[in-house]
Amino acid sequence: MPPGFGDGAGGDGSADGEPALSRKDFQSDQDVRWCPGCGDYAILSAVQRLLPELDAEKAEHVFVSGIGCAGRFPYYVDAYGMHTIHGRAPAIATGLKASRPELKVWVVTGDGDALSIGGNHLIHALRRNVDLQILLFNNEIYGLTKGQYSPTSERGKVTKSSPYGSIDAPFNPVRVALGADASFVARTMDRDPQHMKAVMEQSYDHSGAAFVEIYQNCNIFNDGAFFEFTEKETKPERALFLEDGRPMTFAEGAKGLRLDGLGLEVVDLENDRWSVADCLTHDASDEMLAELLGRIFWDDPDVNGDDQKLPRPFGVIYQTERPTYGDLLHTQIEGITEKKGTGDLDALLREGDTWTVGG
Amino acid sequence: MSQTDPQARSPNGPTDTEALPEATVLFAGDSGDGMQLTGSQFTLATAHAQSDLATLPDYPAEIRAPAGTTYGISGFQVHFGSGNVRTPGDAVDLLVAMNPAAVKVHLSRVERGGTVLINTDAFNDRGFKLADLDADPREDGTLEGYHVVEVELSKLTRKALSGTELSTQEMDRSKNMFALGLALWLFSRPTAPALEWIGEKFADKPEVREANRHVLKKGYHYGETTEQFATRYDVAPADLEAGTYRTIRGAEALALGLVAASDRSGLDLFYGSYPITPASDILHELSRHKNFGVMTFQAEDEIAAAGSALGASFGGQLGVCATSGPGLALKTETIGLATMTELPMVILDVQRGGPSTGLPTKTEQGDLFQALYGRNGDAPLPVIAPDGPADCFRAAYEACRLACTYMTPVILLADVYLANGSEPWKLPKAADLPPFEVDFATAPNANGHAGDGSNSDAHVNGKKNGEAAFLPYRRSGETLARPWARPGTPGLEHRVGGLEKEAETGDVSYDPANHQHMTDVRAAKIQRVTRDLETPEPYGGGAENADEGDLLVTAWGSTRGAVETAVDRLRGRGLAVSSLHLRHLWPLPPGLADVFARFERHLVPEQNNGQLARLLRDEFLLDFRPFGKVQGQPFTSGEIVEKAEAMIS
Numbered sequence A: 001m002p003p004g005f006g007d008g009a010g011g012d013g014s015a016d017g018e019p020a021l022s023r024k025d026f027q028s029d030q031d032v033r034w035c036p037g038c039g040d041y042a043i044l045s046a047v048q049r050l051l052p053e054l055d056a057e058k059a060e061h062v063f064v065s066g067i068g069c070a071g072r073f074p075y076y077v078d079a080y081g082m083h084t085i086h087g088r089a090p091a092i093a094t095g096l097k098a099s100r101p102e103l104k105v106w107v108v109t110g111d112g113d114a115l116s117i118g119g120n121h122l123i124h125a126l127r128r129n130v131d132l133q134i135l136l137f138n139n140e141i142y143g144l145t146k147g148q149y150s151p152t153s154e155r156g157k158v159t160k161s162s163p164y165g166s167i168d169a170p171f172n173p174v175r176v177a178l179g180a181d182a183s184f185v186a187r188t189m190d191r192d193p194q195h196m197k198a199v200m201e202q203s204y205d206h207s208g209a210a211f212v213e214i215y216q217n218c219n220i221f222n223d224g225a226f227f228e229f230t231e232k233e234t235k236p237e238r239a240l241f242l243e244d245g246r247p248m249t250f251a252e253g254a255k256g257l258r259l260d261g262l263g264l265e266v267v268d269l270e271n272d273r274w275s276v277a278d279c280l281t282h283d284a285s286d287e288m289l290a291e292l293l294g295r296i297f298w299d300d301p302d303v304n305g306d307d308q309k310l311p312r313p314f315g316v317i318y319q320t321e322r323p324t325y326g327d328l329l330h331t332q333i334e335g336i337t338e339k340k341g342t343g344d345l346d347a348l349l350r351e352g353d354t355w356t357v358g359g
Numbered sequence B: 001m002s003q004t005d006p007q008a009r010s011p012n013g014p015t016d017t018e019a020l021p022e023a024t025v026l027f028a029g030d031s032g033d034g035m036q037l038t039g040s041q042f043t044l045a046t047a048h049a050q051s052d053l054a055t056l057p058d059y060p061a062e063i064r065a066p067a068g069t070t071y072g073i074s075g076f077q078v079h080f081g082s083g084n085v086r087t088p089g090d091a092v093d094l095l096v097a098m099n100p101a102a103v104k105v106h107l108s109r110v111e112r113g114g115t116v117l118i119n120t121d122a123f124n125d126r127g128f129k130l131a132d133l134d135a136d137p138r139e140d141g142t143l144e145g146y147h148v149v150e151v152e153l154s155k156l157t158r159k160a161l162s163g164t165e166l167s168t169q170e171m172d173r174s175k176n177m178f179a180l181g182l183a184l185w186l187f188s189r190p191t192a193p194a195l196e197w198i199g200e201k202f203a204d205k206p207e208v209r210e211a212n213r214h215v216l217k218k219g220y221h222y223g224e225t226t227e228q229f230a231t232r233y234d235v236a237p238a239d240l241e242a243g244t245y246r247t248i249r250g251a252e253a254l255a256l257g258l259v260a261a262s263d264r265s266g267l268d269l270f271y272g273s274y275p276i277t278p279a280s281d282i283l284h285e286l287s288r289h290k291n292f293g294v295m296t297f298q299a300e301d302e303i304a305a306a307g308s309a310l311g312a313s314f315g316g317q318l319g320v321c322a323t324s325g326p327g328l329a330l331k332t333e334t335i336g337l338a339t340m341t342e343l344p345m346v347i348l349d350v351q352r353g354g355p356s357t358g359l360p361t362k363t364e365q366g367d368l369f370q371a372l373y374g375r376n377g378d379a380p381l382p383v384i385a386p387d388g389p390a391d392c393f394r395a396a397y398e399a400c401r402l403a404c405t406y407m408t409p410v411i412l413l414a415d416v417y418l419a420n421g422s423e424p425w426k427l428p429k430a431a432d433l434p435p436f437e438v439d440f441a442t443a444p445n446a447n448g449h450a451g452d453g454s455n456s457d458a459h460v461n462g463k464k465n466g467e468a469a470f471l472p473y474r475r476s477g478e479t480l481a482r483p484w485a486r487p488g489t490p491g492l493e494h495r496v497g498g499l500e501k502e503a504e505t506g507d508v509s510y511d512p513a514n515h516q517h518m519t520d521v522r523a524a525k526i527q528r529v530t531r532d533l534e535t536p537e538p539y540g541g542g543a544e545n546a547d548e549g550d551l552l553v554t555a556w557g558s559t560r561g562a563v564e565t566a567v568d569r570l571r572g573r574g575l576a577v578s579s580l581h582l583r584h585l586w587p588l589p590p591g592l593a594d595v596f597a598r599f600e601r602h603l604v605p606e607q608n609n610g611q612l613a614r615l616l617r618d619e620f621l622l623d624f625r626p627f628g629k630v631q632g633q634p635f636t637s638g639e640i641v642e643k644a645e646a647m648i649s
């Protein structure tokens, strides 16, 4: 690993005097072709701002994507990249990362790509704990195919393919990831570049499969899907920003979340009944807490009582350490090699019963 | 090798020994009877006796079908001889039938006058009922015209083990050893290899080890003492080329070929695989060889198996996957991506009966079209087919070499018969394998503009004119392959993907002329593979003027043995028939038009409904007559002889 590149764009350069990389170094020469106003731009920009700050060389980063608007992402980042086929990015990235563990492999995917056609690969990459950063751009719609409901679209959604309303129940991506035993599960939003960058950085630092759901506005086919959480009028009331060790408060401190039996309850911190001390404190390593937070979803009557809407959590919901697939794979290979010695091809071919003819 | 040599029999023994040029033995019984093991041990002994040989295991589709039923019959056929043995044998000389169902299933394969050795202990009403027989085949005329040898295998085995602590059930498990011993005696094969194998196999279970050895010897001695055999046989050693040999199954040979390719190229082997019959044996074999740096990845599905292999290839490793027909269908899209991204990738297809789930344990060559054409768009790729179990090694090695040299996916078509069949393999030396060097790109290959006029003022990868740049689609003039740049190499950062690529820069391009150009150049690149191929020579059984005649039988894959044996027989009858074997199905080797032109007629036997015949008609506009067999069993040479004779008489 080369010495660090300083701790920010325009930082002071590495030990050998080469200038530190900047955001520009990660911009390819390709014109970015997303629709003007698309949330993807902000995500791209956050990644390009983050990369120079990370402890890897430019050439060590690989972006692997599937199909959909998000799939174009690798073309715009000047690093190694592979724009693959629909849904398969986690599988392809698994082969790449497992066989080249020193690389930093990012998967860029969308709600249709990761949760519909590629659902199987996503859950298996998570359960195997392949050391990937998986960025799922969730816009709750099929954008590239011009607006059909997606596996995260809410029930009743009217789209080109559901003129009378979709009858499908949506996936909650965070719970899919938790269900697949992901070792890192986070949620962030395109409209909050600082938060997005901070969460991405945590996902990079995490050893193992890091799943990051990014609420992304598709202003063409599903404009405003997340405005409730992202726009300043409603964001304070509707978004809960999690920080490890900090109490779960929102609405500028006016409200908090407390445990009520086995469920969650919003409490008013401005009357005298409840105080911050009554609120839950976030602990990303707590699996049960992650379950509770993960269940906060627009359409879940079990969690969202009739008269109260729980705020949607953002930040690192769950994180745990467990061996990565690559570590296990290579430790096994090394162990066997140590025991049996480095393979000798001639000896292998002559294994078992041989006999000699003539001379 | 062995301490006791039961072969040291009295020269005045009761039986005569007759020398045979060749013989075929078929062991058949319940899956639980250990027939595969018995067959393998007979094969091993035969190999030690230096016969040439070919084997055909025949597994039931059911894992453990009810005992005694016809659908539970597991068979193992071995053909051995002092001459060149190329097939597992058209007609069986000795059928060892452990129960009535085995007779019912396999009697049709036995030569009239051939020997049928039956385990009489299973020939009872229960056995007939299980086999769905109305009567005892010994009494209803079924076995008329065969030399029937009745042996009480179970009783004799129990008797042999009477002094031991073993339970009756445990004793009965050894009865296949009795049959093996008897078969070894009958064909004058050595017992030492099997005795030694038993010693190793049951090293931890001395009782079982001694029981099996004892029963095997008893079986051998039984041959000496019983008066049921007027003659015993011997097959002289074959005139094999000098060298060190082992018997090898095709599946093992494929795995070893991959390990060899990894070893010689210096690339780590990444093997993505999803369990599927009959390709799983390759995964089993490879997962044993991790000390060669082999990474085996059991993927969540066929698609991920292919995807992970391609991901590894992008990373600069040797990405390989194996499957069978249904799995190849699922890998199609990934293979298309490998074609577009121009990355090396090897796909082994162990063909089985199709379509759909088809006949998972039976052999067929039905995937030729799928391999050649089964992708969207124009996406040619090299297709190679080994012609025998041992050739699987060379073909797997070659597939890897072609993939890396031409930056392309390569499909290797094996089949159930090749994968499960075995034959003697003259072991190559690692140092004698064809050189396999991989040149990764390490430095920029352009200076800021593409240089072909198409993009002369473009800033390539952000580089201005004159600044060093890397063009991921700038091709080698020789092979037309694009450079392979491993991620991690500074200065060569680039992007690949499934969208059409602009020539040289590899940028996404929707330009009509560029798509035409790239489609053409991808096809031209695959054609360059012919540089590495030689024109195959017709086989005429040693006849002069084998390269011309009345009929040319053109074949591919596992049918080679049956076809060449048929040619021997046809030439023996004075007919001007030759055969041509194609190991490369795409691109076809150079010079074929001239070869074909020297024959009047053309016959193409294959285990499908005429796929190669259609390809050849298309390429050469000649009347290639298809001869298809899709019965889950390989061709016999007799079938080909008959067809060929009908065509020219």
Ligand code: SF4
Residues within 6 Å of the ligand: A033, A034, A035, A037, A038, A039, A040, A069, A139, A143, A144, A217, A218, A219, A220, A221
């Ligand atoms: S369709 Fe939607 S998601 Fe796609 S680029 Fe346009 S705005 Fe973005």
